[in-house]
Amino acid sequence: MVLVSVNGHEDPADQPPWAMQLVLRVEKGEPPAHLAVCESAAMAAVTLLGDPRSEPGGEWHEAVAAWEDRRIRKVVRRARGIRWEALGDLPGVLVDHEGAPARAFVPGPVTEVPAAISRLQVGGTDLPRDDEPKPPPAPPYALVGLNPGVAMTTGKAAAQCGHAAHLLLRAKGAWPGLRVRVVEPADWRRAVAEADVVVRDGGFTEVAPGTMTAVARLVG
Template sequence: MGSAESSSVEIHDRVDERDEAAEFAVRHAELARGYGGNGDPDDPALVQAMQMVLHIPKVDPPARSALLAAAAAAAVAVCLDSRSGPGGDWAARYLAWKRSRIRKVARRARGAQWVAAGEVEGVTIEVDGAQARAFVPGPIGAIDPRIRKLQIGGTDLAHDDPGPPDPELPVLWVNAALEMSVGKAAAQVGHASMLLAGALPVAAAAAWADREFRCAVRDADERQWAQVSAEVAAGRAVAVRDAGFTEVAPGSMTVIAVAPRR
């Protein structure tokens, strides 16, 4: 009797795993199709954007590289969350954004502001003590007031040197020559994580999801940037080219995402 019950549970678990894998594959296929194409609506209040919040306390702020890694992981986590898939609570809002011009807006929070931000629908990721939260996208005219009141600029973090990245993690190389603010860089690495996840085979993307989309973010100097740019040209990496609305010139290549080699 016991062995029959055990066998039934094992079969049920395998069915659940297959169902979850199939549902993830559908969400991944949507991401892999790319985004944009619908343009912006005539009403500026209906322009779609994903809001992001970076936790930057006044005392002991996080390392810039870790905070950007958390932001990158949070952005792609929203995209591949089950709630963004067919029939999910976030699906309509996610697809309306994804099929428009992709925009992300990064804000900063501390203390009670950060606690309040955690009550708004989204995903929080922590990397080495740094925390970032990405929210379900929507029209900029309907931003939750707990997020709208947060500052977009005004605080930056010093560049840090965390050492060589873990070879088992994707690396998002930030173009240091552009001198982007931490908020701008957060939006750009969020674009990069989405592009990379869509470019990966579905099994590799699922394995990355199991690790909460952990990645490394590093500044690329002129020599390193030339090397990773060659990877893009060879089809072994993906690049973010910015529309140029803020901080950088249109068409600037801001971040290059390189998948792990093993």
């Protein structure tokens, strides 16, 4: 069965939306590459979800559960230098993958984002494309495919990969490896047919509501 999500359930009408904040380290001199960032963001999101502190009885569980009962928004920001270092004491996890460090923070209301995060830029994160195929990790691994027909900045694509990995984790359980690729246009229909999960965007930024942005499946 394919799990399809428009980024989760509806938000309660009388409460502010919740989001998981994802922050990418983007230094001026050596910016990371597009797909490496997408992979790091997705890995950071599922690392936080799989952390013992997010499980029942853990200190993060109540916040994670409350967020998953709403739309599973993920907000991607960028930081460098001192502003990146200032994030280290906030509750969350760090993934340093292929020179593209990313942090995922415990979800909460968008009206209560810590100042060290809220001051960071959200929009306009677009990085050098590294679309050359990379060898897959040893199976089992998550294969996330981005829709080749949808133009997205790196920040937007990273959020969609985070959604796809999140849904796959909940559908199939944990897996040790992950690879993100931009699907060839001729292969997109097959990728959708073979997917375990499909992400349809809520339409808050960059793309129209209901746009199919990414798919994911467990390989091996």
